[in-house]
Amino acid sequence: MSSTVGSTGEASATRSETHVEVRALMQSLGRAAVAAAADLARASSAAKSRALGLAAAAIRRRSAAVLASNAEDMEQAQRRGLSAPLLDRLKLDGKRVEAMASGLDQIAALPDPIGTVAAHWERPNGLRISRVRVPLGVIGIIYESRPNVTADAGALCLKAGNASILRGGSESQRSNAVIHACLSEALLAADLPAAAIQLVPTSDRAAVGEMLGAMQEYIDVLVPRGGKSLVARVQQEARVPVIGHLEGNCHVYVDRDAELTMARSITLNSKMRRTGVCGAAETLLVDRGCAAAVLPTLIADLIAAGCEVRGDEGARAADPRVRAADEADWYAEYLDAIIALRLVDGVDGAIAHIARYGSAHTEAIVTANAATAERFLARVDSAIVLHNASTQFADGGEFGMGAEIGISTDRFHARGPVGVEQLTSYKYVVQGSGQVRP
């Protein structure tokens, strides 16, 4: 600890001394994670499922303690003046605690990817080659606000045989600690190493810097979960591979060959079902060839549902309640009841708009024309492209992949929903009978 005379702990330690302590702490977490990962790679599916089921039970049993610690976090956050959306993300109630527990049960019930043979073939010389799924190793998760990430992310990593180092936001430190205690208890009860899921016990920001840099020897992959600035910082500074999802500036394109009823329901659902999720539509593109016929109805639906509409001149001509959009609107990820609206020249106009302004997350076309749909699906370069379906299906659960850790907008390793399978690597197992290479 600090050597300053009269020091009473961290608060009075000099910056560099604190940093030395944080580094030592993080290095010890790293070493413990690597050791745990070696055990986890060989852990049985039954042991992992058992730990997850026990963790769910522990969270239900200790829900009063979880809620009490969360109330303390909330009180502190209110004193610190956190914004209403951040407070909402931080807040737990009985329903959210139960959702967290049942999320763990669901992950327990997923098939175990580890050891499964993703491909198998035989060579002319008789060698039999299998590509077998193995864990990635140690996964660092850096997240903000939502305490449920502690349970979700730790559980997903565990299911895929990975050790995790969780670094939650300082505002949710107390809630995270109680949730993490439930996970630790369950790991031990299932005879798995407690270090399989570690929570960084300090809110010192230097810990994040350690995960991005000096811990590259221990951490195989980093997953940032949070706002744009957090994800961007991690992608910019990390010395280890990152699975990041940046923003979801998602588009719905209503083609001249769309059925109006379908266009209405898909537009409304894509935008308004939940406005705060990354798969929510942010821009509506309407084919100039059907604008006169569909625009008034689409705009009226949105406004009636409480959505602000910001449009180009064509959109404003269709309804005077549409406010003027500017260039920034085409780039915006509102995550709110606001939509940008633009007329485009057919499917190629939509493709060009999305290529220029989109974030390569999720885009939908509404059309009854198969050739037009095919062109859109092939040419729009996004993680998820949909024909005649809502962008709000951009979700690992809706894809049938079980829980997810986020939607990746990277092209490398994992793109789209990142579920258990995306948290694995593979190795080649080759069976021979004495073959040597000529």
Added chain:
Amino acid sequence: MSSTVGSTGEASATRSETHVEVRALMQSLGRAAVAAAADLARASSAAKSRALGLAAAAIRRRSAAVLASNAEDMEQAQRRGLSAPLLDRLKLDGKRVEAMASGLDQIAALPDPIGTVAAHWERPNGLRISRVRVPLGVIGIIYESRPNVTADAGALCLKAGNASILRGGSESQRSNAVIHACLSEALLAADLPAAAIQLVPTSDRAAVGEMLGAMQEYIDVLVPRGGKSLVARVQQEARVPVIGHLEGNCHVYVDRDAELTMARSITLNSKMRRTGVCGAAETLLVDRGCAAAVLPTLIADLIAAGCEVRGDEGARAADPRVRAADEADWYAEYLDAIIALRLVDGVDGAIAHIARYGSAHTEAIVTANAATAERFLARVDSAIVLHNASTQFADGGEFGMGAEIGISTDRFHARGPVGVEQLTSYKYVVQGSGQVRP
């Protein structure tokens, strides 16, 4: 160009002025690559195969020019005092030029991964989901010495629909330029953008720094191909994802239940077939339980084949010609006719030795005991693990994957041989009939 009075070009420009020029040059390569990648993503398989076939023909037709430029590179390299192994890597002859051309023909004949459906499933709500292979985008290749990488790497990237930016070693600049001219000519003849495969036209080392950093907006993935220090520098400094292969410190473990004949041929082939490849065995581990029976023969074989043997005490007791190994030998990737030899306590001793000293590349066990083999294959955490086969099978071609760009020792995205399929990403195509999310 330089504004220094009396300057006669780059050589006398100040460092910062040169740097500005290199940056501008690299930015323009980056922009051209992104534009080419968009075209390539939609290029037909036929056009890509045609370009590759034409490139092979151009290399055969211009082989005299390729050899003449290579002779100039060799002359310069000899003057600069390059080592014999580097000179050997740089040197082209008629046979190597033909191998380069037929490599292009082979890549042309591979199946096109782009647009193939890697997985398809249907959801209870009727949504049909496909995971479709798409290119990664723009791939930067940084390599040394071997001019054939210009053809191999450019062709592999093209086959997978990626634009490539090739930065070869300054020592092979002239050879690379002629080979690249053959590729450019073929791209244009096949109606593909010439910028699909670009060669960095300067040997200024600042170009590498640009690829590692300032070009992150343009480059999706970097692939370093060369010595340990190059790969380590790229992995350390790159701001974009890297597919790297570090060293191959490969092991052969001869178990007490091995057949002696098989143990002899696999040991000899793993070490001596070619000593300079990353799949060559560097350490032989022999089960203490069979050492007396097999060691003298295994050592005599190796020494008779011209291999130096460096062993622990047990190995030296078996044959006085064995020199003493020290700790560094267990870590060494000799890439030469030298092998380290150690006695271990059964399969678990071998697993522990490999976990401690190995580079997670390729390891083989020789045993007739299925349970022992199973234990080794499951517990050794390397990209490739083999039972009763030579480590020299660590090769994309031998795996039936066609040409490869290297063997990845990373766990992320691609592990083991990196062929055409590993140079792709994917997207999800979702077909609906009006579904909205409840």
